[in-house]
Amino acid sequence: MSRPDVTNAPYLKLDHIAKSFQRGASSTEVLRDINLSIADGEYVAIIGHSGCGKSTLLNIIAGLTPVSSGAVLLENQEVNSPGPDRAVVFQNHSLLPWLTVYENVALAVNKVFGSRKSRAERDAWIRHNLALVHMTHALDKRPSEISGGMKQRVGIARALAMEPKILLLDEPFGALDALTRAHLQDSVMEIHARLKNTMIMITHDVDEAVLLSDRIVMMTNGPAATIGEVMEVPLERPRKRLDLVEDPTYTHARAGVLEFLYARHKAPSIAA
Amino acid sequence: MATAKLKTAIDGGVRPDQPKPGPQTAEIIPLKRAEEGALRRQAGRFGAWILVSVLPPMLTVALLLLIWQLAFSGPGATLPPPSTVWKEAHDLILQPFYWAGSQDIGLGWRVLTSLQRVAIGFGLAAVVGVAVGSIIGQSIWAMRGLDPVFQVLRTVPPLAWLPISLAAFRDANPSAIFVIFITAIWPIIINTAVGIRNIPQDYRNVAAVLRLNSAEFFLKIMLPGAAPYIFTGLRIGIGLSWLAIVAAEMLTGGVGIGFFIWDAWNSSRLPDIVVALLYIGLVGFILDKFVAAAGRFVTRGTAAS
Ligand SMILES: Nc1ncnc2c1ncn2[C@@H]1O[C@H](COP(=O)(O)OP(=O)(O)O)[C@@H](O)[C@H]1O
Ligand SMILES: [Mg+2]
Numbered sequence: 363m364s365r366p367d368v369t370n371a372p373y374l375k376l377d378h379i380a381k382s383f384q385r386g387a388s389s390t391e392v393l394r395d396i397n398l399s400i401a402d403g404e405y406v407a408i409i410g411h412s413g414c415g416k417s418t419l420l421n422i423i424a425g426l427t428p429v430s431s432g433a434v435l436l437e438n439q440e441v442n443s444p445g446p447d448r449a450v451v452f453q454n455h456s457l458l459p460w461l462t463v464y465e466n467v468a469l470a471v472n473k474v475f476g477s478r479k480s481r482a483e484r485d486a487w488i489r490h491n492l493a494l495v496h497m498t499h500a501l502d503k504r505p506s507e508i509s510g511g512m513k514q515r516v517g518i519a520r521a522l523a524m525e526p527k528i529l530l531l532d533e534p535f536g537a538l539d540a541l542t543r544a545h546l547q548d549s550v551m552e553i554h555a556r557l558k559n560t561m562i563m564i565t566h567d568v569d570e571a572v573l574l575s576d577r578i579v580m581m582t583n584g585p586a587a588t589i590g591e592v593m594e595v596p597l598e599r600p601r602k603r604l605d606l607v608e609d610p611t612y613t614h615a616r617a618g619v620l621e622f623l624y625a626r627h628k629a630p631s632i633a634a
Numbered sequence: 635m636a637t638a639k640l641k642t643a644i645d646g647g648v649r650p651d652q653p654k655p656g657p658q659t660a661e662i663i664p665l666k667r668a669e670e671g672a673l674r675r676q677a678g679r680f681g682a683w684i685l686v687s688v689l690p691p692m693l694t695v696a697l698l699l700l701i702w703q704l705a706f707s708g709p710g711a712t713l714p715p716p717s718t719v720w721k722e723a724h725d726l727i728l729q730p731f732y733w734a735g736s737q738d739i740g741l742g743w744r745v746l747t748s749l750q751r752v753a754i755g756f757g758l759a760a761v762v763g764v765a766v767g768s769i770i771g772q773s774i775w776a777m778r779g780l781d782p783v784f785q786v787l788r789t790v791p792p793l794a795w796l797p798i799s800l801a802a803f804r805d806a807n808p809s810a811i812f813v814i815f816i817t818a819i820w821p822i823i824i825n826t827a828v829g830i831r832n833i834p835q836d837y838r839n840v841a842a843v844l845r846l847n848s849a850e851f852f853l854k855i856m857l858p859g860a861a862p863y864i865f866t867g868l869r870i871g872i873g874l875s876w877l878a879i880v881a882a883e884m885l886t887g888g889v890g891i892g893f894f895i896w897d898a899w900n901s902s903r904l905p906d907i908v909v910a911l912l913y914i915g916l917v918g919f920i921l922d923k924f925v926a927a928a929g930r931f932v933t934r935g936t937a938a939s
Binding site (some may be wrong): 424425426443445446448449450452456458460461469470473474524578607 | 834836837839840842843844845846850854855858859861933
């Protein structure tokens with residue numbers, strides 16, 4: 363597999379990003395000096411202890427949270443407001459409970475492609491994206507009527523249906539049981555292989571990070587968290603979780619992340 | 635639960651005292667039994683509904699009527715007992731829609747006239763209240779500045795608005811409608827604003843990523859997101875409207891149910907007043923249930939999840 367060229371023209375560039383939250387007179391520095399370049403089609407996982415600022419970083423890339431200093435550059439253009447080119451799969455699915463599965467995806471498709479696609483084309487596109495995540499059997503169900511894993515699938519379909527340049531996933535499978543999670547991880551790998559889109563995923567699951575990503579970005583503990591280390595995962599795709607159990611590259615990568623998280627940058631509560 | 639029901643359904647089909655079915659084949663026996671069980675279950679549910687929801691209020695009413703009858707039967711009683719009410723005003727109960735001249739009409743017509751005023755006043759209050767509440771709910775400073783003011787205005791009784799209203803409109807009908815409007819609007823504004831404030835940040839993020847414009851955001855996120863709160867406000871508002879209409883009509887005249895009470899009082903027809911109170915209570919009850927049902931229908935799915 364040819365690795366996309368990162369050095370020449372970064373697709374997405376995080377340039378000296380810092381973020382402080384003001385609350386009254388006091389200010390907490392959450393992120394400091396974040397620099398990262400991501401290539402088109404790359405799958406990047408961000409891992410770090412809870413509260414270090416992963417969600418804040420993802421929201422900055424999404425444009426939902428403004429930076430304090432620095433810039434996010436997408437194809438050399440600064441982005442500082444949210445848009446469908448950077449679709450987000452939220453941690454708690456964020457489906458609108460008053461809309462059906464179909465309508466939730468339709469809301470996005472009609473907004474993004476309202477002027478470019480005919481009604482029939484949009485309908486086909488909605489169904490196509492729900493088929494990608496195997497949810498066509500529940501088109502008319504409301505979010506309260508389907509399981510957590512299914513909601514997360516619909517959230518992914520909604521994000522994919524925007525045809526984003528970058529898909530941002532904030533601990534997308536964090537609230538799911540192990541079996542459902544494995545299922546969805548396979549779905550995401552399949553989608554990534556098929557669509558070759560750029561994905562940035564936050565996770566706190568070491569195996570998930572190694573299994574899915576091309577690179578793992580490891581963050582130090584807050585306050586003033588930054589990128590501690592970036593690790594390549596040179597595993598061939600398509601990856602099969604069963605084959606990887608014994609794979610030395612896999613075990614090595616896994617050990618590297620574990621060492622970073624639990625030896626060099628223990629969670630504050632564990633360290634104390 | 636389901637298996638328990640199924641079990642009773644099957645058990646119900648094999649009562650030992652029943653004659654053994656003759657020529658029926660084995661395949662259709664379970665079907666017949668299941669159907670029989672379903673029927674019986676339905677009948678049982680209806681019986682349970684009567685027992686739980688109909689019987690207790692009926693008994694209470696009967697008991698109250700009895701106490702009332704006993705308390706006001708003696709000589710020198712100031713109010714009519716139920717028997718007198720029935721004797722002198724049963725035509726009002728039995729014929730709600732008779733028509734014999736402009737002031738001699740059934741209580742049904744009067745209630746409809748009042749309801750028409752309520753519909754206009756409450757309809758305006760609903761539209762304006764939701765619109766104003768949405769704007770206020772969007773801004774923390776509007777909320778801080780206006781909420782205390784509204785909380786004060788909210789407590790002004792309907793009748794207190796009437797003189798101002800009469801002075802401003804110089805006509806009875808618009809004044810009555812205005813009183814309903816101004817009485818009903820505060821809970822609608824306040825509840826809508828709170829509902830908008832409580833829309834989860836997640837939904838706002840979804841709207842931001844999609845770049846919904848403000849009209850789309852209002853129709854697709856704000857209104858449905860705040861619907862449970864809005865309907866709470868509407869339900870309080872319709873109750874207050876009905877309180878206000880009777881008070882306003884007592885003073886403004888016309889053919890409404892409120893004026894009927896005032897008129898009956900002036901001509902000492904106490905039994906008529908008792909019947910009118912009954913109408914008002916029942917209509918208010920129905921209005922409340924109606925708005926609650928509309929709210930349940932509109933917000934199905936929203937409350938859960
Ligand atoms: N809107 C905000 N205002 C103030 N502090 C915030 C805000 N959002 C996040 N934080 C703080 O920033 C830190 C990082 O939060 P977050 O990015 O959610 O961490 P993670 O996703 O890695 O668990 C936390 O200490 C949190 O309290
Ligand atoms: Mg987070």
